[in-house]
Amino acid sequence: MFIFDKGNLTGVDIGSYAVKVMKIKGTTDKRSLEAVGYSKLNHLTFPEDNSRVSEILRNLLSTHRIKTKKAAAVLPGGSFTMAHLYLPNMPKKDMKEAVRWEMRKQITFSPEELVCDFTTIGEIKRGEESMLSLIAFCAQKKDTNQLIKILEDALLEPLIIDVAPMAMLACFDYNNVWENGVNYSMIDIGDSKSTLAVFKDRKLMFAREIAIGGREMTMAVMNKLACAEDVAEKEKIRCEISSGSNQKDRRSEAEQEIIDTVSGVVERLAAEVHRSFDYYQAQFREGSVSKIFLCGGSSRLKGIDSFFENIIRIPCFIDDPLRNIKVEPKKFEAMKIREFAPDLVVTVGLALKCQ
Ligand SMILES: Nc1ncnc2c1ncn2[C@@H]1O[C@H](COP(=O)(O)OP(=O)(O)OP(=O)(O)O)[C@@H](O)[C@H]1O
Numbered sequence: 001m002f003i004f005d006k007g008n009l010t011g012v013d014i015g016s017y018a019v020k021v022m023k024i025k026g027t028t029d030k031r032s033l034e035a036v037g038y039s040k041l042n043h044l045t046f047p048e049d050n051s052r053v054s055e056i057l058r059n060l061l062s063t064h065r066i067k068t069k070k071a072a073a074v075l076p077g078g079s080f081t082m083a084h085l086y087l088p089n090m091p092k093k094d095m096k097e098a099v100r101w102e103m104r105k106q107i108t109f110s111p112e113e114l115v116c117d118f119t120t121i122g123e124i125k126r127g128e129e130s131m132l133s134l135i136a137f138c139a140q141k142k143d144t145n146q147l148i149k150i151l152e153d154a155l156l157e158p159l160i161i162d163v164a165p166m167a168m169l170a171c172f173d174y175n176n177v178w179e180n181g182v183n184y185s186m187i188d189i190g191d192s193k194s195t196l197a198v199f200k201d202r203k204l205m206f207a208r209e210i211a212i213g214g215r216e217m218t219m220a221v222m223n224k225l226a227c228a229e230d231v232a233e234k235e236k237i238r239c240e241i242s243s244g245s246n247q248k249d250r251r252s253e254a255e256q257e258i259i260d261t262v263s264g265v266v267e268r269l270a271a272e273v274h275r276s277f278d279y280y281q282a283q284f285r286e287g288s289v290s291k292i293f294l295c296g297g298s299s300r301l302k303g304i305d306s307f308f309e310n311i312i313r314i315p316c317f318i319d320d321p322l323r324n325i326k327v328e329p330k331k332f333e334a335m336k337i338r339e340f341a342p343d344l345v346v347t348v349g350l351a352l353k354c355q
């Protein structure tokens with residue numbers, strides 16, 4: 001049997017802090033990293049700075065010699081809505097319409113502006129009727145068009161516009177061995193927000209965006225020390241949070257102040273995560289989460305995995321999205337790829353998509 005490789009797409013993750021691009025080559029279980037590019041956005045805002053973002057993207061693609069124009073990207077945080085729906089089983093075309101109809105109830109903009117998609121969780125019986133359980137996503141056309149324009153201005157051809165939880169699932173699926181019936185959670189702790197997803201049996205079961213991320217940690221340090229943002233960020237990155245008090249004696253008062261400030265934000269995030277898991281368990285009766293995988297730039301905060309584990313009481317790991325992808329050390333070591341790999345989960349998920 002021949003497998004024709006039409007090639008993978010260029011993955012593009014435009015976050016609020018940084019843009020990441022990636023090209024992966026190879027098929028099925030023999031993939032290797034071809035190119036990766038990373039550029040901070042230094043507070044550019046959307047849509048005011050869209051043309052500047054396109055320029056950064058174009059430069060990244062040419063610097064890293066990424067020639068595949070066909071691209072996959074995700075909608076920015078806050079620009080889409082998710083809902084868990086139960087609908088009678090019907091042909092896919094009708095289902096699209098039914099989802100659209102349901103999602104009309106969730107929006108505040110005109111229905112003509114609505115774009116929808118969904119992923120199926122499973123079938124359940126309600127009396128005689130067979131119902132489909134699914135997660136629907138919807139966004140406003142102006143937001144998808146804006147993203148498409150940024151990509152096109154960077155001379156890319158957007159083939160797939162997805163949402164972060166689905167890209168996270170694609171990355172997790174490629175890198176992990178699934179145990180039947182086990183709930184895994186992946187939490188992408190970014191800059192402006194964190195994306196929580198629960199996966200089970202290779203499906204997305206639950207997703208939620210939490211408006212807490214690395215920027216809030218930096219801002220908290222900035223306020224505490226009354227210093228500039230770049231100084232606060234450096235202090236944040238330097239500190240190590242821990243839930244035990246055994247190291248307190250060895251730290252200076254100033255150091256402890258920063259740690260307490262950052263810990264306060266992480267504690268609130270962990271509480272939101274805990275609440276989400278409780279809701280997932282109570283609402284959908286799918287059992288408890290067995291393992292948590294942290295990713296995103298803020299998952300590089302020292303000590304965050306054990307800090308989370310102590311609060312939530314679920315084993316917690318920092319994810320490596322390149323675990324099953326061959327990375328040539330000579331080509332990528334200089335850019336310290338291993339260090340910032342957790343930031344690349346969404347980009348990897350997108351770069352795994354095929355034409
Ligand atoms: N070593 C580190 N320790 C702690 N925080 C870090 C570290 N490295 C980066 N960060 C933080 O990670 C955040 C950026 O993460 P990431 O690149 O995942 O965000 P993004 O994808 O651009 O944003 P978003 O997904 O929220 O739109 C910043 O707040 C940055 O300060």
Ligand SMILES: [Mg+2]
Nearest residue numbers: 015016190191
């Ligand atoms: Mg992100």
